C-alpha cells in the first residue's frame with residue numbers, strides 16, 4: 001500500500017471537519033436568521049398595521065372609500081409597505097399599490113379571515129393582485145366591539161428574500177474567511193503533530209546507523225513524549241548491551257590472543273569461525289584470511305581434516321596428534337577437539353585446541369636417552385669391577401701379581417665411575433643454579449681465569465709434550481663466575497690435549513669481538529667431521545666412544561662448557577675439520 005505523509009492524512013481530515021462544521025453552522029445560523037427575520041418582519045408589519053389603524057378610524061362609518069384609499073396610498077408610500085383596507089364583507093376599499101375597484105373580494109384570504117375573527121392574521125403566499133409571493137399581516141379595526149374592517153400590511157417576499165440573501169452572502173463571506181483560517185490552523189496543527197514524529201524518525205534512523213548516543217527530544221504532548229522516552233530508553237539499553245557484548249568480545253579476543261595454545265572453532269560446514277594468533281601460526285595461515293572459509297581450503301592436511309571430521313561427529317572430547325612436515329624439523333601437534341554447544345545444548349560445531357609438543361617430545365626423548373646413556377656409562381665400569389672382583393674371589397686373589405693388576409683395574413674403573421658422577425653432579429648443579437638464577441656473576445679479569453686454567457692443565461699437557469700458549473689482554477674484564485669459567489676453559493684445554501697428538505701446541509686466547517668477549521681454545525689435533533658438529537655439546541655424545549674412554553673422557557665435558565657459557569648469558573661455537581684441528585669459542589656478553 002502506498003504510504004502517505006501524516007500531514008497529508010491529517011490536513012484533509014481537519015479541513016473536512018472544519019468545512020462540515022462551518023457548513024452546519026452556516027446552515028443553522030442561516031435558518032435561524034431567516035426565521036428570526038421573518039418573525040421580525042411579521043412583527044414589523046403588525047406594528048405598521050397597528051400604527052395606521054387610527055388613521056382609518058372615522059373613515060368607515062360612514063364609509064369614505066376615496067379617502068380611505070388616498071390615506072392608504074399616502075401611508076403606504078411613507079412606510080414603504082403595501083397597505084390594504086378590507087371591509088368585513090371582504091370588499092377592498094383602499095390599497096396603497098392598486099385600484100380597489102379592480103380588486104376582487106378579499107374575504108377569503110387566510111390572514112383576512114383570521115383578522116375578521118378579531119385576531120392577527122399572518123400569511124405568506126402568492127398574491128393574485130401583485131402576481132408575486134408576499135407576506136401579509138392583517139389586523140382587525142374594531143368599532144364598538146366588532147370588526148369593522150381589516151387593515152393589512154404586506155411586503156413582497158422577494159424583498160425579504162433579497163434582504164435575506166444579503167445576510168446569507170455576509171454569512172458565507174464570514175464562513176469562507178473562517179474556513180480559510182481553519183485551513184491554515186489545521187495545516188499548522190497537522191505540522192505541529194507530525195513534527196515530533198519526523199524528529200523521532202530522524203533520530204531512529206541514526207539509532208539504526210549505530211549512533212545510540214543521540215537522544216530523541218521529548219515533546220510537550222503526553223503520547224509523543226511517552227514514545228520519545230520509550231525510544232530513548234530503548235537506545236540506552238541497546239547501547240549498554242552492545243557495549244557489554246563488545247567488551248566481552250574484546251576480553252575473549254585478548255584471552256585467545258594471549259594463549260600459547262592454538263584455538264580454532266569450526267561450524268558444522270567445517271568453516272572456521274574463530275582462529276587465534278597462536279593457532280594461525282601453528283597451522284601456518286593468515287588468521288584474517290582463514291575466517292569463514294572451509295578448513296579444507298585453508299590448510300591442506302589430511303590428518304587435520306580427518307580429526308576435524310571426527311571432532312564434529314563425536315559427542316565427547318577427542319584427542320590426537322598430527323605431524324606437520326612443512327618445516328624442518330617436523331612439528332608435532334597435540335590436538336584436542338570438543339563439541340561446541342549453544343544454550344539449548346545443541347552442537348553447532350567443534351572447538352579445536354592445538355598444542356605444539358615438538359619441544360616437549362624432544363625433551364622427553366632427551367631425558368629417556370640421558371637415562372639410557374647414564375645407565376650405559378655406569379654399567380660398563382660396574383660390569384668390569386664386578387667381573388674382576390668375581391675373578392679375585394674365584395681364586396685370583398691368591399696370585400699376588402694378578403691380584404694387584406686386577407685391583408689396579410678395579411681402582412681405574414672406580415675412578416672413572418667417580419669422574420662420571422662428579423661431572424653429572426656438577427652439570428646438574430650448574431643447570432639448577434642457572435635455572436634459579438643462583439649463579440653469582442661479578443666483574444672479573446679474564447686473564448686471571450685463563451692463567452689458572454692453563455696452570456691446572458700444565459702437567460697433563462707436559463706429559464704429552466704439548467705447550468700451551470696464552471694470549472689475553474691484562475685489562476680484559478667482564479661479568480663472570482670465575483671458578484665456573486675456569487672449569488669450562490679447563491675442560492676445553494683438557495680436550496685439546498686429549499685429542500691432539502703429542503708435541504702439537506694448544507693456544508688459549510681471549511679478545512673482544514663484535515661486542516662480545518671471545519675466549520677460544522685452539523688445537524692442532526684430530527679435528528671433528530662436520531656431521532658430528534651439531535650434536536657435539538650433547539651429554540654423552542662422543543665422536544669415538546672407545547677413544548674417549550681410553551683417554552678418560554666422560555662424554556660430559558662439552559655439555560658442562562655449554563651450560564657454563566649459558567649461565568653467563570653467552571653461548572659456545574666451534575670450528576673444526578678432520579686433520580686440521582679444532583677451535584672452540586666461548587662467547588660472553590661484554591658488560
Ligand code: ADP
Nearest residue numbers: 495496499542543544548553554555556557558
Ligand atoms: P669426552 O669426555 O669424551 O672428551 P666431551 O664432551 O669433552 O667428552 O667431548 C665430546 C666429544 O667431542 C669427545 O668424545 C670427542 O670425540 C670430541 N672432542 C672434544 N674436543 C675435541 C677436540 N679438541 N678435538 C677433537 N675432538 C674433540
